[in-house]
Amino acid sequence: MVKALLNVKKAGQGMGSDQKVTNLLSQLIKKHESGVLATVVSIQGSAYKREGSKMIIEAGGGYHGMISVGCLETDVTESAEYVYRTGKTLIKKYELDHELEWAHSLDCPGTVEILIEPIDSSDLWQRLADFYAKNEAVVVCKVLKNDDSDSQVLLVTNKSVYGSWSDEYFQETVVSIAKRKLLRLTPQSESICIETRAGKEETVFFDVYLGTSKLCIFGAGHDSVPLAKTSAILGFETTVIDPRPAYNTKERFPFANLLSAASKQVNIDSQTYIVIMNHHLERDAEALAYALKSEAAYVGVLGPRIRTQRLLGHLKNEGIVFTPEQLKKLFSPVGLDIGADTSEEIGLSIMSEIIAFRSGHQGSFLKNRPFIHKKSQVPVEHPL
Numbered sequence: 001m002v003k004a005l006l007n008v009k010k011a012g013q014g015m016g017s018d019q020k021v022t023n024l025l026s027q028l029i030k031k032h033e034s035g036v037l038a039t040v041v042s043i044q045g046s047a048y049k050r051e052g053s054k055m056i057i058e059a060g061g062g063y064h065g066m067i068s069v070g071c072l073e074t075d076v077t078e079s080a081e082y083v084y085r086t087g088k089t090l091i092k093k094y095e096l097d098h099e100l101e102w103a104h105s106l107d108c109p110g111t112v113e114i115l116i117e118p119i120d121s122s123d124l125w126q127r128l129a130d131f132y133a134k135n136e137a138v139v140v141c142k143v144l145k146n147d148d149s150d151s152q153v154l155l156v157t158n159k160s161v162y163g164s165w166s167d168e169y170f171q172e173t174v175v176s177i178a179k180r181k182l183l184r185l186t187p188q189s190e191s192i193c194i195e196t197r198a199g200k201e202e203t204v205f206f207d208v209y210l211g212t213s214k215l216c217i218f219g220a221g222h223d224s225v226p227l228a229k230t231s232a233i234l235g236f237e238t239t240v241i242d243p244r245p246a247y248n249t250k251e252r253f254p255f256a257n258l259l260s261a262a263s264k265q266v267n268i269d270s271q272t273y274i275v276i277m278n279h280h281l282e283r284d285a286e287a288l289a290y291a292l293k294s295e296a297a298y299v300g301v302l303g304p305r306i307r308t309q310r311l312l313g314h315l316k317n318e319g320i321v322f323t324p325e326q327l328k329k330l331f332s333p334v335g336l337d338i339g340a341d342t343s344e345e346i347g348l349s350i351m352s353e354i355i356a357f358r359s360g361h362q363g364s365f366l367k368n369r370p371f372i373h374k375k376s377q378v379p380v381e382h383p384l
């Protein structure tokens with residue numbers, strides 16, 4: 001287990017804590033190594049982590065990843081010993097305002113359900129490990145059962161379905177939900193109660209994995225440095241694009257991929273976020289034209305709104321126009337309004353907005369809210 005962990009990228013190099021756990025899980029599956037996987041499958045009320053948060057427990061009790069602020073990990077680790085011994089799956093329910101002394105002292109009332117299962121090395125899990133390793137989007141659909149019966153698992157991608165259930169009607173319903181999730185910009189992992197053909201209700205956990213988020217920064221000026229650093233710390237695969245060799249150096253951007261040529265060299269998909277900050281009208285216009293017509297989910301432009309309007313006007317005069325759907329992903333001015341002044345604060349403001357957008361949140365104050373994580377009420381479908 002420790003050897004496998006050492007093969008994971010060093011912290012800060014474009015990999016957040018969740019991605020590290022996913023990569024470690026992928027390695028353990030491929031090497032047929034034992035372990036226990038604990039996953040948050042349901043939250044009611046307030047909690048510090050979301051559905052889909054994971055931790056891996058070793059045979060000796062050590063663990064990697066977190067499923068709470070620290071109040072559940074010890075108890076889940078103890079439960080993992082039972083899973084090791086029996087090979088059975090557990091679903092543990094925690095009433096945080098009643099059961100755990102630490103949780104009570106934190107005063108974070110809520111109900112959390114944790115799926116605790118042995119790490120499998122079957123063919124289906126091997127395929128899942130490949131998806132994780134290749135950063136390919138997949139929804140893992142699991143029927144939640146608190147016993148030792150055969151687990152029902154489906155892997156759903158944009159192109160294929162892996163696994164087979166005896167109830168075809170039930171499977172089609174689950175696949176349809178998973179496919180719809182993959183069409184959204186901000187899909188969330190969640191448990192859903194679904195009726196089978198026989199009229200029985202089964203709870204299915206939809207574990208959404210979209211791969212590593214990517215940030216492309218057009219411009220290697222001084223204010224790009226803290227943005228790239230913050231992006232890498234938060235686990236984004238970061239690329240800086242600038243033709244000036246004196247600025248776009250590994251010394252200034254140690255955790256970023258550096259490109260000096262045209263934007264067409266960048267691999268942009270629906271998990272790519274773009275920030276344009278060349279401080280150069282011609283390069284900004286070229287980058288904006290490319291970004292808005294790409295599959296990127298988000299395009300932010302540094303500077304006042306009137307400057308962006310001039311860029312759009314210039315492009316229109318050149319015969320380059322955009323659809324309403326393409327313009328929806330334009331954020332100008334870029335960043336959350338936190339009163340940012342320094343380059344470091346501006347970088348934090350931009351990344352805060354990107355994370356809020358990715359999570360389907362508005363980025364407003366939590367003050368006076370009854371819950372920490374309020375789910376987005378309106379699912380956002382991908383515009384392209």
